[in-house]
Amino acid sequence: MADIPRGNRPLSPYMLGPYYRIQLTSLTSILTRITGNALIVTTALIAWWFAALVSGPEAYATANGVITSWFGDLVMTLSLLGLWYHTLAGIRHLIWDNLAMLEVPKAEMLGWACLGGSVVLTLLTIIIL
Amino acid sequence: MHFITDRxxxxxxGASGSGTTRHWRLTVTSVALVALVVFFVFSFGFALGMPYEEAAxxxxxxxxxxxxxxTFVVGMYHFRLGSxxxxxxxxxxxTRHWLVIGAICLAYLLLAIGAFSVIALAVRPLIVPAAPLVLPA
Structure with missing residues (x-):
């Protein structure tokens, strides 16, 4: 055990690029992680909106104004896309956890379903709201 | 515990000392969030942009x-584990320790801001009288 250099081991992204070819399954997996963690920004904006609504009309006007501005709309639309993607990808993980659809063609089909489904759900949400 | 062997x-x-607890908690919160996210998108999305009185x-x-x-409680607990x-x-x-501590603190901060605000908004109509209280003469 003594000759193992603990604490200086390569961590996972080291193989991306030179040693590893991106496939649909790995791309959609990385997107799950990016969307899930990026949603903390959306949560911060929404928490600000709720805190402003409690604080009073002036604070609400500021927060609501920023979030419904053109830039806020852009951030919220991308958040919606990320949220639907992460939700669908999460359902995909629940399916895989039951040892179902793990064969490569089926796994890739689920990957396309997540990518396409998130775009469709985002457009549907924008139309409904 | 004397009846149980060390083995x-x-x-x-496992190496973490906690087995699959984190995976299980992420799974439970993810199932809950599938339903919560749908309801939250179509309720918050409806309220966003409303005038102050209507939104309140x-x-x-x-x-x-x-x-x-x-959504705030389950979502932020899910983020606390997933991040x-x-x-x-x-x-x-x-670096790992500081980032994990920072992510956990951020998750609970946003959880507290969101949960406090929602509870305050929900409870206020119940405790603030609609008309000024008039004491009998």
């Missing part, structure tokens, strides 16, 4: 308030 006590706990009245109603409260999975993949040593 029996360690089996199934909307979150004075039980259904949107309960959905928002649960740690990501950080542990890409950072090591002291």
């Amino acid at each position: 029996k006590r360690a089996t199934g706990l 009245a909307f979150y004075g109603r039980p259904f949107p308030a309960i959905v928002a409260l649960l 740690q999975v990501m950080i542990e993949d890409y950072a090591g040593g002291a």
Whole structure:
């Protein structure tokens, strides 16, 4: 055990690029992680909106104004896309956890379903709201 | 505990010492969030952009308030677990510890801001009298 250099081991992204070819399954997996963690920004904006609504009309006007501005709309639309993607990808993980659809063609089909489904759900949400 | 051997006590706990607890909690919160996210998108999305009085009245109603409260609590607990999975993949040593501590603090901060605000909005119509209180002469 003594000759193992603990604490200086390569961590996972080291193989991306030179040693590893991106496939649909790995791309959609990385997107799950990016969307899930990026949603903390959306949560911060929404928490600000709720805190402003409690604080009073002036604070609400500021927060609501920023979030419904053109830039806020852009951030919220991308958040919606990320949220639907992460939700669908999460359902995909629940399916895989039951040892179902793990064969490569089926796994890739689920990957396309997540990518396409998130775009469709985002457009549907924008139309409904 | 004297009846359990050391081997029996360690089996199934793995290198982390906690077994598959984190995976299980991420699974439970993810199932809950599938339903919560749908309800939250279509309630919050409806309220976003409303004038002040309308938005405050909307979150004075039980259904949107309960959905928002649960989404903040379950969502931030899910982030608290999930962000740690990501950080542990890409950072090591002291950097890993500081990032995990920061992510956990951020998750609970946003949970507290969101949950407090939603509860305050939901409870205010119940405790603030609609008309000024007039004491009998």
